[in-house]
Amino acid sequence: MSIRSERKEEHLKLAQMFFNKQKYNSFDQLHLLRPALPETKVDTQILGVEMFKKRVSAPFFINAMTGGSQESKVVNKALGHVAAKEKIALALGSASILAKEEDQLDSFYVARNEDPDGVLIININPETPVEATNKIIHELNADALQIHLNTVQEIAMPEGDRNFFWLDHIKALHDQIDLPIIIKEVGFGLDEATIHTLKNAGIExxxxxxxxxxxxxxIENARNSRDVSYLEDLGLSTVVSALMAKKEDVNFIVSGGVRNPLDVLKGLVLGGQYVGISNVFLQEYNQNGVAGLEQFISAWKNELAALIAIYGQNSLASLPQIKKYYDLPLKNQIDQLL
Known part of the structure; x- marks a missing residue:
């Protein structure tokens, strides 16, 4: 097994080890005002939305997690099956490994094979060559491309990159790739200045x-011989990052700490077009298998539709109209940064 594949499998194990579904985060400091008389009904049909020219059954999706090893092949096959069954989008983990290890293609392709007609998003690092990226897109018949920005992770990673001159690479990918491109952080939040710079570079x-x-x-600190735990608190909260994206007037996905359907609703109220969920779905699969994850996602759809009804709305487009307020610590951050 290559060093890259071994790292992929270590990430899966450590993600499970550190998983805490009840972890407190900025969603807990955001509150929505609910009308006692909503004059609505529960209707799961309103959850359907177009995503990269295809119809999906809900505005939330399985976000990037894994690929590039034998264990991740099993996971991606399961996630592809569930995405097809539930008619939601799926983003694969970083496929940059394929630029150097083409034999790992099947660990990604199994997802497309399970879901030949669904929305499939592939993920690469910003230095992946254009030619290799186009080949990956073609082989996986991708609908969109995520380019991840992960400087904190790289610094924490024992074998991580130390060169972060990425903008020109991103511009080259944007100019030469004929797919929607999504710039994605990996759990530390996109700041307003970065969003502004990339928006000016044509990223949508x-x-x-x-x-x-x-x-x-x-996760990387657990793999490191040195203690770099001081890096763990460098993240920008999901709510603040979402408000920055909204201020820049860009199309954005809310992800990072989404634990339940109420967090999904809050992400949509903040202005997110879609909401991405990773580890919660992964650990549900680990605990209860494919059938369990299918039931879990189906239940989320029903619960999200119920929440939309009790908050007095009857469409996804109207959700940003819901009044919201913040606990003082989060309000203080917002006042200082926005």
């Missing part, structure tokens, strides 16, 4: 991936 979609969920500094 952003996945803010704020802090509050899986912490890759924590």
């Amino acid at each position: 979609y952003f996945d803010i991936a704020g802090s509050g969920g899986t912490n890759f500094a924590q």
Whole structure:
């Protein structure tokens, strides 16, 4: 097994080890005002939405997690099956490994094979060559491309990169790739200045991936001979990052610490077009298998539709109209940063 594949499998194990579904985060400091007389009904049909020119059954999806090893092949096959069954989008973990290890293609392709017609998003690092990226897109018949920004993770990673001159690479990918491109953080949040710079470079979609969920500094610290735990608190909260994206008036995905359907609703109220969920779905699969994850996602749809009804709304488009307020610590951050 290569060093890259071994790292992929270590990440899966450590993500499970550190998983805490009840972890407190910025969603807990955001509150929505609910009308006691909503004059609505529960209707799961309103959850359907278009995503990269295809119809999906819900505005939330399985976000990037894994690929590039034998264990992740099993996981991606299961996730592809569930995505097809539940008609939701799936983003694969970083496929940059394929630029050097083409024999790992099947660990990604199994997901497309399970879900030949669904929305499939592939993920690469910003230095992946254009030619290799185009080949990956073609082989996986991808609908969109995520480019992840993970400087904190790289610094925490014992074998991580130390060169972060990425903007020109991103511009080259944008100019030469004929797919929607999403710039994605990995749990430390996109800041307003970065969003602004990339917006000016032509990027149209952003996945803010704020802090509050899986912490890759924590995961990499567990693999490190040195203690770099001080990196674990460098993240920008999901709520603040979402407000920055909204201020920049870009299309954005809310992810980072989404634990339940109420967090999904809050992400949509903040202005997110879609909401991405990673480790919660992964650990549900680990505990209860494919059938359990299918039931779990189906229940989330029903619960999200119920929440939309009790908050007095009857469409996804109207959700940002819901009044919201913040606990003082989060309000203080917002006042200082926005």
